[in-house]
Amino acid sequence: MTAIAKSDPRSKLLIAFGLSTLALVFNDLLSLTALFFMGILLNMAMKAELLQIAVRIRKFLFLMFGIAVIQSVFSSAGEPILTIAGLTLIRDEGLIKALAYLIRLSTVVVSATILSTSTRRELVQGLVQLKCPYEIAFMVSVAIRFLPELRNELLDSMTALQLRGIDLQVLPIRKKLKIYQYILLPVLTNAILNARELSNAMEMRAFRAFSKRTDYHTLHMHKVDYVLLTVVFGAFTLLSIGRLWV
Amino acid sequence: MSAVIQFKNIAFTYTQDMPLFSAFSLTIEQAHITILRGENGSGKTTLTRLAMGMLKPLKGSIFLLGNDIASMQLGEIGQKVGYAFQSPEKQLFAATVYEEMTFPRLLLGHPEQEVFDRADQLLKQFDLQAYKEMYPRLLSFGEKRRLAIAAMLMNNPSYLILDEPTASLDDERVEVLSAVIEQQKKEKRGMLIVSHNEAFIRRHGDRIITLERGYVIDDSYR
Ligand SMILES: Nc1ncnc2c1ncn2[C@@H]1O[C@H](COP(=O)(O)OP(=O)(O)OP(=O)(O)O)[C@@H](O)[C@H]1O
Ligand SMILES: [Mg+2]
Numbered sequence A: 001m002t003a004i005a006k007s008d009p010r011s012k013l014l015i016a017f018g019l020s021t022l023a024l025v026f027n028d029l030l031s032l033t034a035l036f037f038m039g040i041l042l043n044m045a046m047k048a049e050l051l052q053i054a055v056r057i058r059k060f061l062f063l064m065f066g067i068a069v070i071q072s073v074f075s076s077a078g079e080p081i082l083t084i085a086g087l088t089l090i091r092d093e094g095l096i097k098a099l100a101y102l103i104r105l106s107t108v109v110v111s112a113t114i115l116s117t118s119t120r121r122e123l124v125q126g127l128v129q130l131k132c133p134y135e136i137a138f139m140v141s142v143a144i145r146f147l148p149e150l151r152n153e154l155l156d157s158m159t160a161l162q163l164r165g166i167d168l169q170v171l172p173i174r175k176k177l178k179i180y181q182y183i184l185l186p187v188l189t190n191a192i193l194n195a196r197e198l199s200n201a202m203e204m205r206a207f208r209a210f211s212k213r214t215d216y217h218t219l220h221m222h223k224v225d226y227v228l229l230t231v232v233f234g235a236f237t238l239l240s241i242g243r244l245w246v
Numbered sequence B: 001m002s003a004v005i006q007f008k009n010i011a012f013t014y015t016q017d018m019p020l021f022s023a024f025s026l027t028i029e030q031a032h033i034t035i036l037r038g039e040n041g042s043g044k045t046t047l048t049r050l051a052m053g054m055l056k057p058l059k060g061s062i063f064l065l066g067n068d069i070a071s072m073q074l075g076e077i078g079q080k081v082g083y084a085f086q087s088p089e090k091q092l093f094a095a096t097v098y099e100e101m102t103f104p105r106l107l108l109g110h111p112e113q114e115v116f117d118r119a120d121q122l123l124k125q126f127d128l129q130a131y132k133e134m135y136p137r138l139l140s141f142g143e144k145r146r147l148a149i150a151a152m153l154m155n156n157p158s159y160l161i162l163d164e165p166t167a168s169l170d171d172e173r174v175e176v177l178s179a180v181i182e183q184q185k186k187e188k189r190g191m192l193i194v195s196h197n198e199a200f201i202r203r204h205g206d207r208i209i210t211l212e213r214g215y216v217i218d219d220s221y222r
Helices: A009-025 A029-045 A050-056 A058-074 A092-115 A120-129 A134-162 A173-204 A223-245 B044-051 B074-080 B097-107 B112-125 B141-153 B171-186 B198-204
Strands: A080-084 A087-091 B003-012 B021-029 B033-038 B059-064 B081-084 B159-163 B190-194 B207-212 B215-221
Touching: A009 A029, A009 A092, A009 A120, A009 A223, A029 A050, A029 A092, A029 A223, A050 A058, A050 A092, A058 A092, A080 A092, A087 A092, A120 A134, A134 A173, A134 B074, A173 B097, B003 B044, B003 B190, B021 B059, B033 B044, B033 B198, B044 B059, B044 B159, B044 B190, B074 B081, B081 B141, B097 B112, B097 B141, B112 B141, B141 B159, B141 B171, B171 B190, B171 B198
Parallel strands: B033 B190, B033 B207, B081 B159, B159 B190
Antiparallel strands: A080 A087, B003 B021, B003 B059, B207 B215
């Protein structure tokens, strides 16, 4: 188990990519559930801090759950399951759809948490060694780097806007949407200006003056990576074949 | 004399290991121009943000015009008290100067003619009419600052809090700002102004409070 926890970032990238892709491709409950449990097992093997992460993104999880509930309540297809005072609230198809949606998103989340067990730097190096163009790997790294700042800026912007005298609670939905436009515009302008400044600063330091970069740190695959990748992608293949067959 | 801001025994800290304010109390009167000064990092901005409800005290309570701000929405606070951020970019949102002035009131459903009239009047008073159609972020720093203050006056707030309004303005621009402040004082609008500019402090301050690492070390009236 400890060996798996130390597996190569490239193995983690490939597994996370495979897991989330299949989660989006599959649409039956059984395969999705199987994928989800594979994701959980892998997280445990890699010693991801699932609980801490769940606490940190709890708002997002609630939102996800809320959407699933709304989906199942408002679906009009299938046989009624729950009827209150002559009003059908939940139908079987709606419920199944909502569950599938919930498990699918959860699987995407747990494939992302697999990546959280490597540092940002290792992941970028992994992407580069997977022959991903450096520009893209670099952009991914910058995006991850600026994500918390972007979030803070959005929150600040929201506060500043409200202090202009706009009481969000009394505003009708249609006007609330307009508010998001006012908030997103300046934050995105800032983000673009920041990115441009960063790339200018890097060019001044002769970044990309030579087309082949040499890396100080290089990653090496070990036996455990080959075993892990074989087992996981073997399971992915079996699941896919099973899907076609059933 | 009636109080506009009351800090009652508040505690606040950003990071657990170094508390910024503990058992801090201070009352600020509405009629005055109160100046808040102190070294970088002494907690001036933090204090103004607490007063506006942007930050929540860990202990104690804060009253704004007699109301506990714990029970007020940010929008409600913003209608009563205008706040100018240390960097004006933070409070500019719209695509043109004119829209910047008018959109919050229009969103809230105030009559258009009334909103436009007030915007025209304020733009004139702040010498910004020429820039009506300009993208606010392209304005010079001093113009952005004036626009931010003009925009918050659209709500006709009864009090203003300005965080370092003189920062990075040349003498001429400080003069323009001083005229604005005198005009506001004539209209009986009190202000809390964070400033380092000695000449500016001496010119406008009715009361000068000096802060050091979360404590008031000097408090004098003139
Ligand atoms: N968001 C934050 N997170 C953590 N610490 C902060 C944060 N904002 C301010 N601080 C710290 O709190 C202290 C007080 O900051 P504050 O901005 O209130 O000072 P200030 O008196 O306004 O300074 P300046 O003259 O530089 O504007 C400083 O030590 C600062 O580093
Ligand atoms: Mg400050």
